[in-house]
Amino acid sequence: xxxxxxxxxxxxxxxxxxxxxxxxxxxxxxxxxxxxxxxxxxxxxxxxxxxxxxxxxxxxxxxxxxxxxxxxxxxxxxxxxxxxxxxxxxxxxxxxxxxxxx
Ligand code: SF4
Ligand code: SF4
Numbered sequence: 158x159x160x161x162x163x164x165x166x167x168x169x170x171x172x173x174x175x176x177x178x179x180x181x182x183x184x185x186x187x188x189x190x191x192x193x194x195x196x197x198x199x200x201x202x203x204x205x206x207x208x209x210x211x212x213x214x215x216x217x218x219x220x221x222x223x224x225x226x227x228x229x230x231x232x233x234x235x236x237x238x239x240x241x242x243x244x245x246x247x248x249x250x251x252x253x254x255x256x257x258x259x
Contacts, residue, residue, distance in 0.1 A: 193236045200241065200257045202233045208253035215245040215254060 189206040202223075211229040221238040224231050224245065231253070243259035 191230075191232065193233045195236045195239065197237055198239065198241075200239070201255075202236055202239070202245075202257075203255040204231050204233065205253045205255075206230050208251040210251055210253075212250070214248040214250060218244045218248040220244070 191204045191206060193202045193204075195201075209230045211226055211231065213224075213226055213231070215231050216224045216226060219239075220242065221235070221240055223233050223235045223239050225234060226232070239256075241256075241258040243256060246254050246256050246259040
């Protein structure tokens with residue numbers, strides 16, 4: 158059997174995110190996760206696009222305007238403004254957000 162061109166690990170290692178985030182597509186699955194890293198602050202936010210329903214609770218609740226909706230899905234272009242309050246994780250109705258500090 159032919160090896161798949163990209164393993165999840167490979168993609169994780171390959172990604173070097175900035176404020177535009179990086180999409181991670183595990184082999185053969187439908188899951189699509191957009192990952193943002195704050196190099197300055199040392200944490201990561203992942204948004205699972207399969208779970209995000211785009212209602213914008215994260216946008217509304219974040220006190221520092223980290224999030225915005227792009228094409229009906231959440232994005233976190235301003236991750237460096239995050240104060241690690243975890244309100245976004247708690248507010249998301251579909252558990253689409255993973256924050257390494259929360
Ligand atoms: S943890 Fe708080 S400050 Fe950081 S993105 Fe979530 S709501 Fe915004
Ligand atoms: S709160 Fe959750 S479901 Fe709603 S837009 Fe944000 S990430 Fe998507």
